[in-house]
Amino acid sequence: MPPRLNIIVPVKRVIDYAIKPRVNSAKNIVETNGVKFSLNPFCEIAVEEAIRLRESKKDLVESITLVSAGSAKAQDALRSGLAMGADKATLIECPGIDDAKSLSLEPLAVAKLLKAYIDKEGANLVILGKQAIDDDSNQTGQMLAGLLNWPQATNASNVAVDDDGIVSVTREVDGGSETLSAPLPIVITTDLRLNVPRYTKLQDIMKAKKKKTDKLTPSDLGVDIAPRLEVVSLSDPPKRLGGSKVDSVDSLISKLKDVGAI
Amino acid sequence: MYPEIIRDPRFGELTQADIEYFKSILPESSILQDDQDLSGYNIDSMRKYNGQSRLVLKPRSTEEVSKIMKHCGERKLAVVPQGGNTGLVGGSVPVFDEIVISLSNLNKIRSFDEVSGIIVADAGCILEATDMFLAEHGYIFPLDLGAKGSCHIGGNVATNAGGLRLLRYGSLHGSVLGVEAVMADGTIVNGLGKLRKDNTGYDIKQLLIGSEGTLGVITGVSVLCPKRSKVMNVAFFGLDSYEKVQKAFVKAKSDLGEILSAFEFMDRESQDQVAQFSELRRPLDEQHNFYVLVETSGSNRSHDEEKLQEYLEGLMEAEIIDDGVLAQDETQMKNIWTWREGIPESLARTGGVYKYDVSIPLEDLYLMVEDCRAKLVEKGYEIGTEESNIVNVVGYGHLGDGNLHLNVAVKSYSKDVEHALEPWVYEWIQKRQGSISAEHGLGFAKRPYLKYSKDQSMINLMKQVKNVYDPDGIMNPYKYI
Ligand SMILES: Cc1cc2nc3c(=O)[nH]c(=O)nc-3n(C[C@H](O)[C@H](O)[C@H](O)COP(=O)(O)OP(=O)(O)OC[C@H]3O[C@@H](n4cnc5c(N)ncnc54)[C@H](O)[C@@H]3O)c2cc1C
Numbered sequence: 001m002p003p004r005l006n007i008i009v010p011v012k013r014v015i016d017y018a019i020k021p022r023v024n025s026a027k028n029i030v031e032t033n034g035v036k037f038s039l040n041p042f043c044e045i046a047v048e049e050a051i052r053l054r055e056s057k058k059d060l061v062e063s064i065t066l067v068s069a070g071s072a073k074a075q076d077a078l079r080s081g082l083a084m085g086a087d088k089a090t091l092i093e094c095p096g097i098d099d100a101k102s103l104s105l106e107p108l109a110v111a112k113l114l115k116a117y118i119d120k121e122g123a124n125l126v127i128l129g130k131q132a133i134d135d136d137s138n139q140t141g142q143m144l145a146g147l148l149n150w151p152q153a154t155n156a157s158n159v160a161v162d163d164d165g166i167v168s169v170t171r172e173v174d175g176g177s178e179t180l181s182a183p184l185p186i187v188i189t190t191d192l193r194l195n196v197p198r199y200t201k202l203q204d205i206m207k208a209k210k211k212k213t214d215k216l217t218p219s220d221l222g223v224d225i226a227p228r229l230e231v232v233s234l235s236d237p238p239k240r241l242g243g244s245k246v247d248s249v250d251s252l253i254s255k256l257k258d259v260g261a262i
Numbered sequence: 263m264y265p266e267i268i269r270d271p272r273f274g275e276l277t278q279a280d281i282e283y284f285k286s287i288l289p290e291s292s293i294l295q296d297d298q299d300l301s302g303y304n305i306d307s308m309r310k311y312n313g314q315s316r317l318v319l320k321p322r323s324t325e326e327v328s329k330i331m332k333h334c335g336e337r338k339l340a341v342v343p344q345g346g347n348t349g350l351v352g353g354s355v356p357v358f359d360e361i362v363i364s365l366s367n368l369n370k371i372r373s374f375d376e377v378s379g380i381i382v383a384d385a386g387c388i389l390e391a392t393d394m395f396l397a398e399h400g401y402i403f404p405l406d407l408g409a410k411g412s413c414h415i416g417g418n419v420a421t422n423a424g425g426l427r428l429l430r431y432g433s434l435h436g437s438v439l440g441v442e443a444v445m446a447d448g449t450i451v452n453g454l455g456k457l458r459k460d461n462t463g464y465d466i467k468q469l470l471i472g473s474e475g476t477l478g479v480i481t482g483v484s485v486l487c488p489k490r491s492k493v494m495n496v497a498f499f500g501l502d503s504y505e506k507v508q509k510a511f512v513k514a515k516s517d518l519g520e521i522l523s524a525f526e527f528m529d530r531e532s533q534d535q536v537a538q539f540s541e542l543r544r545p546l547d548e549q550h551n552f553y554v555l556v557e558t559s560g561s562n563r564s565h566d567e568e569k570l571q572e573y574l575e576g577l578m579e580a581e582i583i584d585d586g587v588l589a590q591d592e593t594q595m596k597n598i599w600t601w602r603e604g605i606p607e608s609l610a611r612t613g614g615v616y617k618y619d620v621s622i623p624l625e626d627l628y629l630m631v632e633d634c635r636a637k638l639v640e641k642g643y644e645i646g647t648e649e650s651n652i653v654n655v656v657g658y659g660h661l662g663d664g665n666l667h668l669n670v671a672v673k674s675y676s677k678d679v680e681h682a683l684e685p686w687v688y689e690w691i692q693k694r695q696g697s698i699s700a701e702h703g704l705g706f707a708k709r710p711y712l713k714y715s716k717d718q719s720m721i722n723l724m725k726q727v728k729n730v731y732d733p734d735g736i737m738n739p740y741k742y743i
Contacts, residue, residue: 016593017591018591018596034492036591038591038592044590080590083590199588199589199590200587201585201587202497202586202587202588203585205588
C-alpha cells in the first residue's frame, strides 16, 4: 500500500483561451473589461489528473485541495475545479491585485505563498499547470519545488504512482519521451497531452456549491508579494499582412526571391 | 444519369459563338471549361447528384451577371445559379448541360450601418466570413448552420435556410430587408431596401427568398443583423424519453425566456455515430436515449447564469433529465457545438445518406424515426449489421422549430432502399399536415413530392409565378416545381 496522496492543485483564473487579448491604448495593461475569464487550461488538466489518480485506485488519494492566489474573483477558478471533483479549496486573497493588475502577482510570489501554505497544511504531491496562458511564465512549479526542496517533474504527459509510492512521470522531450521517477513528495507540472479534461456535470456543479472554501491572505502566510519586476510596456503582436495570390509556380518563385525568402 | 427525365428540347445548345460572346464580356479567369475545373461545380457536396455542364461562369459584378443572363435569355440557354454548393437537395448542380453561374467572385461587403445593424453585401460572401466581419462590429448574422465555412449568404437567402438559431432570430423572410437580383432576361431588379417597414406594394423580394435559383440570380442582399450577445452558455444533457425532451423544451421556454437561443435534440443512435468518427470527447460518458443542447445568449453574465442554473436544477429535481454538463469555457462550448454539428458529417462517412428534413407537430416528431425503423424492418431490412446496407437510422434536429432531420445512412445508394423509404415518408408527413422540406428546400430531390405538402391550388399559383418571371423556363430547370 503506497502512502495516501494529499494532493494540492494550484489553479489560476485567466482570460479565456478562445478570446483574443487586446492591449489598452496606454500600452500598460491587457484589456479585461467585459472579457470572459476561465480556468487556465493547464490548471484544468492538473485538476483532471488529480481526479484520475483518485479514480485509478481505491484509497490512493486522501484529499484534493485547490489553492488559488489572486483577487476575490479567483473564486471562479476554485468553483470550476471543485465542480470537476476537487474536495476543498483555499483562496489566498491578495490585496491590490485585480483583473487588470493580475500580472503583478509574479511567479516567485505565488511560489512563496504555496510553499507557506504547504508548510502549514501539509501535502505530498503538487500537480500544477506548466504555465498560465496569460503571462506564459512557466516558472511557478519549478520555483515551488526549489523552495520546498522537493523533486520536480515538469511538462508531464503521463503520471503513474506505484505501490511503494514511487511516482513515474513521462515527459515529451525533443525526439521522443523521457520517464523520470522519484519518491513522494514531488511537484509535477502538466503538459497539454497529459489528458482531456472532463465536462463538468450538473450534479457536481450543485454539489460544489456546498463544498468549503477557506480564505487566507499573504500576511496570514507571512509572505511579501510586492512585485519585483516592472512592466515597461505591452504591445499587440504585429498585424498579419494580407497574402496575395500568384498564378504560376514561376511567379511564386520570383516573389519569394523578391522578399529574400529563398 | 437520370433516365426518367429528358433534356428540355426548348433550350439552346452551347456553341463556340456563345463562348466567344462570354469571352468578350468576362476575363479569362471567369470562364471554366476544362473537365477538371468543371467537376467541382457539377457534383453536389453529398456526391449524390452529378450534372454535365460544359461551362462555368464566374461574374464579378451585377452588371456582368446581367450581360450573361441577357445573352442566355435570348439564346434560351438554361442556367444554374450556384453559391457555395452546400445545398442538400441537388438544387445547386446542373441536371444536363445547364451553364453554371457561380457567385463566388461576387464577394464584397458593400456597406454596414453600425447603428441600425443593416449589412448590404454581395450574394457570394461566405456566411462565416460575413459573420466574422459583423463580430468585429459587435453584431451577428441572424443565421448560423453547419456549412457556414462554405455556403454563401446569397445561397442562404435563395434557400431560405433555417439553421441553428432560427428559434431566436427568426426566419430570413423577416431579417432580409432587400434583395438585388438579375432576372431571366437580364433585367437588374434593384430591391436592396434598407427599411424595416415598407408597405408599398407587393413584397416581391419574399418570392426570391427561398426561390432556389428558379426566378432569378440573387446578386446582393441587405440583412438586418442583431447585436451579438456578450454572454453565451451551453448545456448538454441526457434524457430517457422523447416525452421528457418535450417537457424540457416547454420548461426552457418558460424559465429561460428571452435568453434561449438554441434547443437542439439528438437521439442515441446519432450520438453513437458521431462518437465513432470524432476525436472529440463525448460530452456525456453515459448512454441516454436522447440528448439536448441548450444555448443561451444574453447580456448579463450573472443574470444568465442564474437563470440557466435554476432551469437545470429544476430539470434535475423534476427528474426530467438524468445527467448533464455545463460548458465551463469557450473551448468547451465550441466543442459541444462541434459535436452537434458533426452529426451530418459522421453520417456521410458511411457512404450515402437519405436525408429527410421535415416539419411535424412536436408531439409526433420522434414517432417518425421509430416508425421508419419499424417500416424498414418490416420490409426485411436489417439496420447496422455487418452485411446490411443500412448502417443507421437517426433522428435529430432543431426541436425548438418543430424541425426533425430523419437520416438513413447507407453504405451505398440503392433504388431498393429508396423505394422502401419513399413515398412512405412523404405519406406519413402528409397525414400529419407536416412539411416534406422544413429548411433544405425542394431542389431536384423533393420536386416530385411537393404535392404532399401543398395542395393543387397552391401549386397552380406557384406555376403562374414561375411563368411570369421565367417564361422560357431557363432558370434552374427540372427542379423545384
Ligand atoms: C453540413 C451542412 C449543414 C447544413 N445545415 C443546414 C441547416 O441547419 N439549416 C438549413 O436550412 N440548411 C442547412 N444546410 C443546407 C443549406 O441549404 C445550405 O447549406 C445553404 O443554405 C446553401 O447555400 P449555398 O451558398 O451553398 O447554396 P448552393 O448549395 O450553391 O445552392 C442552393 C440553391 O440555391 C440556389 N442559389 C445559390 N445561390 C444563389 C444565388 N445567388 N441566386 C439564386 N439562386 C442561388 C441554387 O441554384 C440552389 O438551388 C446544411 C448543409 C450542410 C452541408
